[in-house]
Amino acid sequence: MSKGFASNLRMTLLAAGVLACFLCVGARLVYLHVIDRDELLKYVDRARRQIVVEHARRGAILDAKGNLLATSRSYVTLGADPELLRPEDEAAWPQLAALLNLPAADLAGTLHRGMAAGKAAAAAPVAPDAAHEKRVRWLKLADEVDETVFDRITKLNIRGIYGSRGYKRVYPAGELAAHVLGYVNRDGTPVAGAEKHLDLYLKGEDGWIESEKDGARHELAQFRSRDVPARDGDDVVLTIDAVIQHMIEDELRSIAAKFDPHFASIIVSDPQTGRILGMANYPTFNLNEFSKAPLDAQRNHAVADIIEPGSVFKIVAAGAALDQDLVTPATTFDCGETTILYKGRQLKLPKEDEPFGELTVADIVAHSSNRGAAQLAMLMGEDKFYEYARRYGFGQLTQFQLGGERTGMLESPKNWDGLTITRMPMGHAVAATPLQIHMAMSAVANGGALLRPQIIREIRDKSGEVVRDFPPEKREQVLRPGTAALLAQLLTRVLTEGTAKGSDIPGFELAGKTGTTQKIIDGKYVNNRHVASFVGFFPASRPQIVLSVIVDDAKVPGGIAYGRAVSAPSFKHLAEQLIEYLDIKPAMVPAQGLLALTGGVR
Amino acid sequence: MRPPPPNALVNKIVALTLCLLVFSGTLGLGAVWVRQEIFSTANRVRIAQARIADVERQLDEVTAGVATALSPETLLRRNEMLRLGLGAPREVQVVRVDESPELRLVAKHNREVFTLANASFSGAAPITFRLASASP
Numbered sequence: 001m002s003k004g005f006a007s008n009l010r011m012t013l014l015a016a017g018v019l020a021c022f023l024c025v026g027a028r029l030v031y032l033h034v035i036d037r038d039e040l041l042k043y044v045d046r047a048r049r050q051i052v053v054e055h056a057r058r059g060a061i062l063d064a065k066g067n068l069l070a071t072s073r074s075y076v077t078l079g080a081d082p083e084l085l086r087p088e089d090e091a092a093w094p095q096l097a098a099l100l101n102l103p104a105a106d107l108a109g110t111l112h113r114g115m116a117a118g119k120a121a122a123a124a125p126v127a128p129d130a131a132h133e134k135r136v137r138w139l140k141l142a143d144e145v146d147e148t149v150f151d152r153i154t155k156l157n158i159r160g161i162y163g164s165r166g167y168k169r170v171y172p173a174g175e176l177a178a179h180v181l182g183y184v185n186r187d188g189t190p191v192a193g194a195e196k197h198l199d200l201y202l203k204g205e206d207g208w209i210e211s212e213k214d215g216a217r218h219e220l221a222q223f224r225s226r227d228v229p230a231r232d233g234d235d236v237v238l239t240i241d242a243v244i245q246h247m248i249e250d251e252l253r254s255i256a257a258k259f260d261p262h263f264a265s266i267i268v269s270d271p272q273t274g275r276i277l278g279m280a281n282y283p284t285f286n287l288n289e290f291s292k293a294p295l296d297a298q299r300n301h302a303v304a305d306i307i308e309p310g311s312v313f314k315i316v317a318a319g320a321a322l323d324q325d326l327v328t329p330a331t332t333f334d335c336g337e338t339t340i341l342y343k344g345r346q347l348k349l350p351k352e353d354e355p356f357g358e359l360t361v362a363d364i365v366a367h368s369s370n371r372g373a374a375q376l377a378m379l380m381g382e383d384k385f386y387e388y389a390r391r392y393g394f395g396q397l398t399q400f401q402l403g404g405e406r407t408g409m410l411e412s413p414k415n416w417d418g419l420t421i422t423r424m425p426m427g428h429a430v431a432a433t434p435l436q437i438h439m440a441m442s443a444v445a446n447g448g449a450l451l452r453p454q455i456i457r458e459i460r461d462k463s464g465e466v467v468r469d470f471p472p473e474k475r476e477q478v479l480r481p482g483t484a485a486l487l488a489q490l491l492t493r494v495l496t497e498g499t500a501k502g503s504d505i506p507g508f509e510l511a512g513k514t515g516t517t518q519k520i521i522d523g524k525y526v527n528n529r530h531v532a533s534f535v536g537f538f539p540a541s542r543p544q545i546v547l548s549v550i551v552d553d554a555k556v557p558g559g560i561a562y563g564r565a566v567s568a569p570s571f572k573h574l575a576e577q578l579i580e581y582l583d584i585k586p587a588m589v590p591a592q593g594l595l596a597l598t599g600g601v602r
Numbered sequence: 603m604r605p606p607p608p609n610a611l612v613n614k615i616v617a618l619t620l621c622l623l624v625f626s627g628t629l630g631l632g633a634v635w636v637r638q639e640i641f642s643t644a645n646r647v648r649i650a651q652a653r654i655a656d657v658e659r660q661l662d663e664v665t666a667g668v669a670t671a672l673s674p675e676t677l678l679r680r681n682e683m684l685r686l687g688l689g690a691p692r693e694v695q696v697v698r699v700d701e702s703p704e705l706r707l708v709a710k711h712n713r714e715v716f717t718l719a720n721a722s723f724s725g726a727a728p729i730t731f732r733l734a735s736a737s738p
Contacts, residue, residue, distance in 0.1 A: 011612055057662075068669035074659045147663055172669035221644030222637070246674035505693065580690050586698070 048212040050219070055167060056204030059233030061181060061194055063242040064277070064457055070181055070195065070287075073170045076150040076163035078142045082114030084160030092156045099149055099156075100142045107141070114139040144168065169195075171287035177245050179281050179300035180238065180402065180455065183290045191290075192298065194236060194455070197402045201459050201468075204233035234467060237457040239275035244268055247577050251549075251570050252282040259554035259566055265302040265434040266570070267548045268578070271442045271537060273472045274451030277545075279435075303398075303405035306431040307531045307552060310517030310563070311368045311499075313394075313427030313437075315444055315487065317376040318365050320388035323448075323483040326379050329362040329490060335371040340422075342378050347422050349374055365490045366498030368514060373425035382413035382421055389424075391478045392440040392450065394432050399452045399475070408432040427517055434533075438548040440478075441513070441535045444487050445543035448479030488540045500534065500568040505575055507586035511543075512536020512571060514563035519553060529553050530560060534567035538575055539587035545578055547571055 032040060061070035078100065093111065097104040117136050141161075145153070150163050169184040182193020190196040190203075207230035212223040248266040255264050261282065268278040281301045285293030299305070321327045335356035339346050350370040356363075364372030377385045390396065395410025409431040416424075423429050432440075435453060443450040452473040459468040479487065491511035495504040499514040515533035518525040535548040549570045554561035578584065670676060681688050699706055 008609075008612075067672065068665060071662065071666050071669065073663060073666050147659060170666055172666055173673035174675060176673065176675070219648060220641075221648040222641040224644070243674060576693055577690060579693060580696070 048214075048220075050211060050213045052209045052211070052219070054207040054209065054230040056206050056230040057167060057232040058169065058184070058204065059202040059235045061198075061202070062235060062237045063177075063240045063245070064238065064275075065241060065243075066237075067242045068172050069177060069238070069240075069242065070169060070171050072167040074147055074165055075144040075168050076147065076165055077140065078145045078150070078153065078161065078163050080111060080114060080139045080141055081137050081160045081162060082111070082118035082139055083137060085111060085115050085118075086159050089158045089160075092158050095156055096153060096158060096161070099153055100145065102142070110139065110141070138162075173242065174288060175284050175286045176242060176249065177238075177240055177278075177280070178284050178287050179298070179302070180240060180279055181287060182402075183287050185290070192404070193300070193402055194238065198236050198456065198459075201234040201236055205231040207231070232462050234462070235460045237460060239277065239454055239457045240279070241277045243581060244278040244578065245280060247574060247581070248278045249280045249284070251574055252280055252284075255549075255551055255554075255566070255570055256282045259551060259556065259561065261551045261555070262553035263299075263301045263305065264551040264554075265305075265548070266550075266574070267302055267435060267438045267546075268574070269438065269442060269453065269546050271445035271451075271543045271546045273454065274439075274442065274446075275454045275457070275472075279455070300402075300404055301552075302434045303400050303402075304433070305552075306406050306408050306433055307533075307550065308427055308430065308517040308520075309394075309432050309437045310427040310515030310531065310533060311370075311373075312441070312513045312515035312533055312535045312563075313389075313430060314365065314368060314373045314425060315441065315491070315513055316389050316392055316394075317373045317385065317425040318361060318490065319392075319444065319479050319483060319487050320385060321361070321376040321379055322486055323388070323479045324380060324384070327361050327376065329360060329486065331361050332358045333361075333364065333369075333372050333375045335359045335364070335369045335375075337371065340375065340378070342421065345418060347419060349422055350426055350428075362490050362493060365487075365513075366493035368494075368499045370426040374422040377421055377425040382416060385421070385425070386410070386413050388478070389430070391476050392443060393436055393475065393478075394430060394440065396436075398433075398435050398439050399473075400435060401453075401455050401470075405435065406433055408436050427515060434548060434550045437515075437533070437535055437550070438546060441537065441548065442546040443476075443478045444484050444491070445511075445537035445546050446484070447481040448477055448484035449474050450476040450478050485541075488537070488543065491536065492540045495536075495568075500564045500571075503534075503564070503568040503572040505538075505572065505579065508538050508575070508579060508584065509540035509587045510536060510538045510572070510575055511540040512547075512568075514568060516560065516563045528560075530562070532561045532563040532566035534563050534571040536571060538579075539584065541587050544582065544584055545575075547574055547578070549574070 058072045060068055060072075063069055090108070093108050094104040097107040100107070114136060145163065153161065153163075171178075171181065171183070178193075180193055182191060182195040182197075184190045184195050190199045195202065207228045208226070209219075209224060209228075210226040212220045214220055248268060252264055252266055255261065264282040266278070266280050267276065269276045279300075279302050281299070283294075283297040285297040290298070322329075335352065335358070337349060339348050341347075352370055353368075356367065356369050356371070359367065359369055359372050361372075361376070363369070364376065380388075389410055395408055397405055397407055411420075411429070413420075416429075420429050439450060439453055452475055454470055454472065456470050458466045458470065461467050478484075488511050491513060492504075492509055494500050494512055494514065495502075495510045500512065504510050512534055513536065515531070515535070517531045517533075518527065519529040519531060520526075521529065531550065531552050532554055533548070533550040535546075535550075537543040537546040549567040551561070551566050554566045556562075556565060559565070680686075
């Protein structure tokens with residue numbers, strides 16, 4: 001049997017030596033892990049630990065056809081770490097300056113100063129902590145550098161030049177639907193419109209990664225202790241059609257050039273669903289340059305301003321009287337009288353634009369007789385008239401989904417003075433937003449049903465799945481369907497033989513009502529400033545489009561800004577374009593069409 | 603039987619210790635290898651994620667660029683710049699067709715062919731065309 005190769009003494013010494021070494025290592029470990037633990041952990045945390053926030057991408061806003069109206073684009077904030085800059089890279093600095101559109105000398109000066117400061121901080125005889133605080137590791141060189149430019153900068157391979165990525169909101173179509181979309185300001189706060197009111201869907205949720213980094217600041221992915229992925233925002237699909245929106249904005253530009261109004265609004269909607277296909281205002285602004293736009297230009301006048309509806313309001317009196325079977329279209333009224341006996345009092349009737357005699361209800365609507373409308377309202381009395389005005393949606397919010405709207409003004413009969421029953425039917429002593437007026441007309445076009453205006457079509461998640469849709473919402477049955485159809489037919493006569501004669505498009509049964517109302521300045525009606533409007537729909541027998549053109553304080557040289565002169569031509573022009581774009585078929589074949597079909601001369 | 607010499611036990615302990623060292627060394631190396639694999643996999647995942655994010659960003663850039671190029675304002679500007687003269691048709695230019703558009707187009711095509719044939723072969727034997735209808 002072997003005696004072994006070591007003596008007991010040697011073995012004991014070796015064991016003691018190994019044990020001593022282990023004890024030393026153990027003691028050191030105890031010192032590092034127990035006694036010096038907090039201090040070291042603080043240092044390690046500062047040096048290696050990092051929490052990287054992953055910003056969620058804000059959802060896009062699309063029109064009804066899927067055209068992009070608002071999206072987020074990444075940009076890079078470019079900076080330098082002066083401590084990592086190398087003198088041998090200086091040759092590439094002029095190219096960097098050229099890519100950033102900066103003078104080469106300025107950039108070189110900034111980087112040299114940074115390098116000098118970095119060296120000074122590193123050499124300063126101060127405590128390590130203080131030195132860490134004073135070291136400059138980030139010198140901003142440029143804001144909002146494009147990704148393509150940043151790619152080219154990266155290819156220059158300059159050590160110490162870094163980019164910090166962020167997202168900014170861009171609006172590819174510029175000023176298209178500016179008041180509907182709203183915008184996100186430089187701080188990333190949504191300020192108005194869909195951006196603000198649908199922020200809950202659009203913003204998404206930021207994620208974060210908790211991990212460690214190495215000496216070169218690269219993430220050590222294997223040490224990720226927590227990885228919460230960002231959830232990108234949902235996409236919002238609006239009911240707006242970009243082409244229709246462009247048409248109405250183009251028309252507004254033309255109105256502005258011709259009449260220099262205080263403001264003007266045009267709204268287009270589908271009467272069957274309440275979906276708004278276009279909503280635009282003048283003045284407007286470019287969403288990509290919102291900071292340059294005055295506050296007035298950012299105002300959505302279509303919902304935020306109230307005006308007296310003027311003669312458009314006559315649809316209330318006419319509709320209500322027909323709906324209660326108080327009159328028929330052939331019932332006549334004496335519209336030549338200047339006073340009328342009502343509830344034992346002799347009331348003065350409002351003035352007419354032109355002298356009338358006996359008029360039927362159909363003529364009262366077509367020729368917009370103020371006295372006729374007053375008599376229709378008197379026939380049903382204050383309470384019933386007020387009830388119908390409320391049913392049409394006046395004096396109430398339309399529940400517009402993007403908010404910012406005003407209620408308008410519709411006093412209850414107990415607050416009316418003696419003349420209100422003669423003035424309100426012609427659209428005085430009542431105030432409404434352009435959208436309220438539009439929706440009231442839309443009720444006539446929709447078989448008497450008042451709908452909630454819809455501007456949001458659906459919400460889609462990142463994969464394109466619809467997470468929420470917005471079906472039509474009925475608010476009120478204003479008129480019986482038969483009454484609404486009858487009133488629609490009466491309104492076609494406004495364009496064929498009434499106040500907007502000549503604005504018709506043969507075959508397409510345009511129906512509508514002109515409105516001209518004096519503005520109230522300092523509490524008094526003035527003769528030289530008006531709100532001109534034309535609100536209508538087509539084709540009258542199966543309405544597909546409701547269209548409102550409202551122009552506030554149009555300047556008409558040497559004349560009054562009548563609805564027929566200011567708004568009706570725009571209504572007709574837009575109707576022609578909409579008929580072509582939406583391929584609306586004529587309700588009846590016009591004579592001109594017959595010529596075309598048979599190859600006749602146009 | 604004699605008891606084993608005391609040194610033999612020590613030798614066994616030393617041998618066992620060596621075995622343990624080899625075993626733990628192997629374990630250690632294995633752990634290092636696993637860590638290295640974790641590191642490289644995590645790094646590959648990180649690079650892939652960065653690449654995906656990069657591609658998505660580029661895609662967004664392109665989508666935004668396309669949207670800008672397709673905006674009505676830009677299209678109109680290009681129409682004007684390139685003098686294309688494109689525009690929406692006016693109602694007066696529209697012919698509404700109630701009959702079958704296929705038959706109408708075939709008839710129109712045949713008329714054009716007849717005109718061409720008449721122009722090319724004046725004096726030659728007339729060409730006849732028969733219209734085949736696909737309707738049952």
